[in-house]
Amino acid sequence: MAILATASSHSRYHTASVSPRNSAIHGHRQHPCRHRNRRSSNARVHASMEEEYANDGESSPLWSQSRRVRAEHSSESEYESADMAVLTTRQEEGVSEEDSGTNTTSRSASVEYLLDDVPHLRDWHDNLESLPHPSIKNPAHIVDEGDYVVATTVVNFHGCAPNSEECTELENMSAMSFKAGDSNTEQKSQKIVCFPRAGPRANIAFDSVRGEVRAAIVSCGGLCPGMNTVIRELVACLWNQYGVRDIFGVKNGFRGFYSENLVPLNMQPNAAGSVATMHRNGGTFLGTSRGGFDVNKVVDAIEHRRLNTVFVIGGDGTHKGAQAMFEEVRRRKLKVAIACVPKTIDNDIAAIDKSFGFDTAVEEAQRSIRAAHVEAESAPMGVGLVKLMGRHSGFIAVHSSLASRDVDATLIPEVPFVVSGPNGVAAFVAQRLMQNDHALVVVAEGAGQDLMDVEHNGKSNDELGRDASGNIVFRDVGLWLKHELRKELNRIGLDVNMKYLDPTYSIRAIPPNASDSVYCTLLAHGAVHGAMYGFSGFTSGRVNERHCLLSIPRAIEHLGVVDPQMRTYSRLIESNNQPAFWGDDHERQAHGLGGGTSSDANNSLRRPLVMGNRTVTPHRHTTTSFSSAGRRVVSDRRADGTQHIHDSIAVTHSDEADEDEPAPISDADEHRRKKLLRKKKSKEDEIWAEGLNTTTLDSSGTIDSI
Ligand SMILES: Nc1ncnc2c1ncn2[C@@H]1O[C@H](COP(=O)(O)OP(=O)(O)OP(=O)(O)O)[C@@H](O)[C@H]1O
Numbered sequence: 084m085a086i087l088a089t090a091s092s093h094s095r096y097h098t099a100s101v102s103p104r105n106s107a108i109h110g111h112r113q114h115p116c117r118h119r120n121r122r123s124s125n126a127r128v129h130a131s132m133e134e135e136y137a138n139d140g141e142s143s144p145l146w147s148q149s150r151r152v153r154a155e156h157s158s159e160s161e162y163e164s165a166d167m168a169v170l171t172t173r174q175e176e177g178v179s180e181e182d183s184g185t186n187t188t189s190r191s192a193s194v195e196y197l198l199d200d201v202p203h204l205r206d207w208h209d210n211l212e213s214l215p216h217p218s219i220k221n222p223a224h225i226v227d228e229g230d231y232v233v234a235t236t237v238v239n240f241h242g243c244a245p246n247s248e249e250c251t252e253l254e255n256m257s258a259m260s261f262k263a264g265d266s267n268t269e270q271k272s273q274k275i276v277c278f279p280r281a282g283p284r285a286n287i288a289f290d291s292v293r294g295e296v297r298a299a300i301v302s303c304g305g306l307c308p309g310m311n312t313v314i315r316e317l318v319a320c321l322w323n324q325y326g327v328r329d330i331f332g333v334k335n336g337f338r339g340f341y342s343e344n345l346v347p348l349n350m351q352p353n354a355a356g357s358v359a360t361m362h363r364n365g366g367t368f369l370g371t372s373r374g375g376f377d378v379n380k381v382v383d384a385i386e387h388r389r390l391n392t393v394f395v396i397g398g399d400g401t402h403k404g405a406q407a408m409f410e411e412v413r414r415r416k417l418k419v420a421i422a423c424v425p426k427t428i429d430n431d432i433a434a435i436d437k438s439f440g441f442d443t444a445v446e447e448a449q450r451s452i453r454a455a456h457v458e459a460e461s462a463p464m465g466v467g468l469v470k471l472m473g474r475h476s477g478f479i480a481v482h483s484s485l486a487s488r489d490v491d492a493t494l495i496p497e498v499p500f501v502v503s504g505p506n507g508v509a510a511f512v513a514q515r516l517m518q519n520d521h522a523l524v525v526v527a528e529g530a531g532q533d534l535m536d537v538e539h540n541g542k543s544n545d546e547l548g549r550d551a552s553g554n555i556v557f558r559d560v561g562l563w564l565k566h567e568l569r570k571e572l573n574r575i576g577l578d579v580n581m582k583y584l585d586p587t588y589s590i591r592a593i594p595p596n597a598s599d600s601v602y603c604t605l606l607a608h609g610a611v612h613g614a615m616y617g618f619s620g621f622t623s624g625r626v627n628e629r630h631c632l633l634s635i636p637r638a639i640e641h642l643g644v645v646d647p648q649m650r651t652y653s654r655l656i657e658s659n660n661q662p663a664f665w666g667d668d669h670e671r672q673a674h675g676l677g678g679g680t681s682s683d684a685n686n687s688l689r690r691p692l693v694m695g696n697r698t699v700t701p702h703r704h705t706t707t708s709f710s711s712a713g714r715r716v717v718s719d720r721r722a723d724g725t726q727h728i729h730d731s732i733a734v735t736h737s738d739e740a741d742e743d744e745p746a747p748i749s750d751a752d753e754h755r756r757k758k759l760l761r762k763k764k765s766k767e768d769e770i771w772a773e774g775l776n777t778t779t780l781d782s783s784g785t786i787d788s789i
């Protein structure tokens with residue numbers, strides 16, 4: 084494929100020509116300073132830009148400040164083996180001796196735009212037709228083949244001067260390139276990766292109105308709000324804008340290609356197979372599955388069923404499958420466009436701004452967080468615990484906590500924690516309980532898995548098995564944490580009312596909210612326009628607020644995670660003021676992690692707990708019994724011989740974690756506990772503290788059934 088950025092008559096950039104290439108992966112979409120420049124060997128690139136263009140003083144405020152921007156010919160030697168198109172812009176700022184009254188300062192930075200193009204059918208299919216777009220005539224809606232999405236904005240390489248936004252970006256990069264006080268000429272280079280902009284092109288590769296297109300849509304992996312909307316919009320765009328009538332749904336994921344009949348889909352109101360109102364429902368009406376991917380069988384089925392545009396909705400696993408399909412299609416030299424729409428409720432595809440359904444999930448999570456907060460606030464020593472989805476990435480947990488502002492501690496897979504010990508979650512929860520009489524914790528499902536490994540005698544998650552797609556099955560951190568927190572809080576003398584909510588599946592099964600719904604539409608249309616143009620092996624995404632197309636390897640190159648060093652996590656900490664729940668190496672070892680043994684971990688659970696400058700040692704003897712009503716009753720015996728019931732809960736198999744044997748009660752411990760409670764300042768708190776000493780029933784009165 085050749086993308087030609089042809090110069091318009093008044094263009095400052097002359098011609099940038101980009102030769103065909105295959106997979107193109109050149110860097111990282113984030114800040115230019117953090118770009119990693121990876122070059123694949125099988126690509127060829129020629130980029131030429133000539134002519135320094137003059138400042139016309141009109142295009143933007145920066146231009147009128149005598150800024151000169153020119154395009155430069157890129158050095159062959161530097162890029163000859165690269166698979167990227169390089170367009171270089173040089174920004175210069177000169178201060179003359181006369182102006183400054185000092186030495187000449189001449190600063191320049193060159194900015195390289197690396198075009199990360201996506202494969203095109205033309206790369207392996209000779210004599211591909213190029214037909215005019217059948218419906219869109221409005222030039223404003225047609226994407227120019229020279230439009231690319233870069234880190235912060237859209238650059239049109241045919242264009243004239245960068246717009247003011249682009250100038251600001253150049254300005255920022257320029258500023259970063261120079262050390263303060265530099266007085267000598269210095270040139271730095273910055274690289275910006277850009278992607279083809281999404282949208283309808285003036286010419287397409289299929290004769291869609293004459294029935295050449297036979298499209299298939301498949302959805303794979305877990306559910307996510309908006310899947311039905313994406314399917315509907317794929318059909319709508321094919322049907323309305325390209326006149327396609329042969330559109331088929333593939334049932335139940337990849338395996339449906341070769342094991343199920345296709346389902347004809349259409350946009351006709353009330354007709355069988357109509358998707359017109361599908362967006363109102365959660366889930367995917369096509370069905371989805373994990374596992375069952377066999378590239379040969381899938382591509383055989385594509386050939387056999389004469390499909391030539393395949394739309395694949397799914398997460399990173401699905402994208403790997405789609406890439407395998409694409410490679411097989413290319414190997415067989417088929418005229419088949421493979422187009423993806425990234426779907427992941429975890430928001431863990433780093434290359435794109437966010438995934439559809441994520442906002443909805445965060446919004447829906449508010450309901451559970453609010454409920455847990457109300458429960459916690461409404462009970463003495465109330466602790467709310469909410470588990471949210473997030474296998475490797477804690478985005479839902481972090482964003483939901485940020486949005487709620489009621490969450491005291493948010494635990495995510497990216498940030499290690501311990502429950503017990505002076506720096507543990509329990510100590511912090513105890514602190515918040517002392518301050519506020521209630522506390523709220525949110526935990527992402529992938530958090531704390533290593534701790535549970537230790538709890539389970541070093542057996543790793545891997546040994547628990549994998550799902551059909553090969554994903555490791557996780558232990559239930561919610562139930563585990565509920566148990567651990569209660570145990571630790573009891574040990575330091577706090578009787579807590581713990582309420583645990585697990586809304587994970589109900590969050591992902593709902594239809595999308597308004598903003599996700601619009602987002603689904605744009606992603607789906609981007610995929611259709613890209614496929615109709617002849618791109619294949621790509622995904623549709625939004626990068627820095629602009630819709631674009633990314634090659635599949637690029638899209639899934641990085642798993643998106645919450646970086647504890649970066650802004651998202653910092654904002655959380657700034658908002659809820661939660662400390663790090665992670666001790667030093669010694670402490671980690673004491674918890675049986677990073678070299679320690681599980682028995683070390685168990686022992687450490689009985690260690691004295693330091694809260695601020697106080698040390699609180701476990702002081703109760705906790706026992707577990709079962710009531711005749713089938714409830715588990717956790718109680719402890721006090722020094723004075725009275726029995727205190729902490730909790731009674733319906734027994735479920737996963738909630739029957741072992742009870743540790745805490746250290747025996749001593750008078751000193753009891754004394755410390757009372758001292759701790761006396762720290763509560765208000766009269767009411769003191770009354771409540773007194774009450775603690777005399778209460779022998781829990782609120783449900785389950786003592787009757789012991
Ligand atoms: N490495 C791979 N190569 C080919 N196919 C794969 C690969 N990994 C997963 N798949 C296939 O992709 C499909 C979906 O994968 P998976 O269950 O991992 O979900 P996912 O796409 O990652 O979505 P989710 O984010 O919901 O987990 C399955 O049919 C699986 O067999």
Ligand SMILES: O=P(O)(O)OC[C@H]1O[C@](O)(CO)[C@@H](O)[C@@H]1O
Pocket residue numbers: 304305306373398427428429472473474528550591
């Ligand atoms: O649907 P399943 O197989 O229970 O998988 C649940 C997983 O799917 C996701 O929703 C998406 O990957 C994860 O958050 C979660 O770990």
